[in-house]
Amino acid sequence: MSDNDQNPAGPIISIHGMDKFFGDFQALADIDLDVGVGERIVICGPSGSGKSTLIRCINRLEAHDSGSIHVDGVELHQHMKDIDVVRSQVGMVFQHFNLFPHLTVLENCTAGPMWVAKVPAREAHETAMKYLTRVNIPEQANKYPTQLSGGQQQRVAIARALCMKPKVMLFDEPTSALDPEMVAEVLDTMIDLAESGMTMICVTHEMGFAKQVADRVIFMDEGRIVETNKPIPFFENPQSERTKKFLAQVLVH
């Protein structure tokens, strides 16, 4: 953490030569990736290409097998003492929301700050309402998650992650489990967040979102980063055959 304070230009996430296996299956191979503060990255690729696994390694929901991952100057490894500190600084939004169904929307948002960061109840409450207002659902604060639509739930999940005041936000296919008419409200929330300068890594199939907000688009296939580029050249002039094929399939529809 202190490294970064002295050197704000350095990457907030830096991954080098990282491999990940599930049994004999190599899920990720030789991943190198540096993410600067305020950078917005979209990762795309066919299913099974390892994109979700990659971002789940960044807050160590998955363990990597070799290479290194540094988050805000802290190296992730099996015996680290302060993984909870790293995780509380890395917000994550899941495909299936993973809200806590026995807590109200407001309690979902105050749980992290109050229980982990030991923020006083009143302050946590104010922060939660601020972010719920920002994702446009302050009026749902006292409902339970299952009383909301999918799109609303995902926006609560974004607010919940933001309440921890994270330095990075990870999005793991945030719109894939939503009904089509609810995708836009979640993407709008994400675009708004991107414009506020949040560092974001998004695994998504929403190419329009990638074009609009990404600083870099990463294409992955079979556990490797195949191509990295700025959005306009990435979509208009893809370099590798596999990227061309993938984009042809995705963009036709």
Add this chain to the structure above:
Amino acid sequence: MIQDTVTEELLLRKPRFVFIIFALACIGFIIIDPSQSAVGHFLAPVIGDPAESGFHGRFVTSFTLALLFVLNLIAISLLPAFRYQVIVVWIELAVLFLAFFYSFDLSFTFIRSKIGFMITQGIFTTLYVSAISIAIAFVIAIIGAVAKLSSNGFAFAIASFYTSFFRGLPLLMQVYLIYLGFPQLGFVIDAVPAGIIALSLCYGAYMTEIFRAGIMSIDEGQWEGSRALGFKFGLTMRKIILPQSIPLIIPPTGNQFIAMLKDSSLVSVIGVWELMFLARTLGNKTFNHMEMLITAAMLYWMMTMVLELIQSRIERKYRKKQKR
């Protein structure tokens, strides 16, 4: 089971089936020979003295009873609602039951003189021993379930050894082992605490499995969501996982409590003055064994009926909550 919207014709509307039932009932009654019973005496105008009526009397009484039985079946099947059918059958069975006990020629004055003590001493002891034991078993089960799910080999080994041992021995033997075994180690232990320890350890072992299943049924995403916010294991367990698994655990725990209420009769062997113990001892002096056993049986039955009623309420409440 979900009832189909299309039902077959009732069997009792088919003459052949009704006849078969009647014939079987007739044969059954002839084998039992009801001619010497109250029914035989009632039919004395037709068959003469039941004791001397021979096969004629035996046949006539059997025929009459079989006829009554089949008419009763048809009458019940004609009742309009499921509810009424259930009530009528219950009442009939209860009356038969009472008639059966009545035929023992029980001394009701004896029962009346003892029942107060059986309730204040027997039921009270049974209930408080069971309640304390289920509370302790609940705590043991949470710890056991967490240990059984942990990746710590040491914790898993202790928990699985514990559940294997206490589920593998008869409860009666555990009661003896604890009551007689502790003094061998130098701790003299009273009967009540020994009974409570045995019951809690045994039921704790069964409930460990219930709790384990309850915890495992919580979606993985809840763990990941908690972890991603920086929750440590204990916090996740306490605030996220257990609050969601408790509603799944409560209904089977209620069942365990009902089972324990009955199994607590086993601690009577070490002299705890609960219901079963009183049932065995109170009638001894005057040879009124049957009176006390039947009274205790009825008291157990009534207790479990009340608890089952409460249990179904609880179940309904939690089912509603889950749908929320």
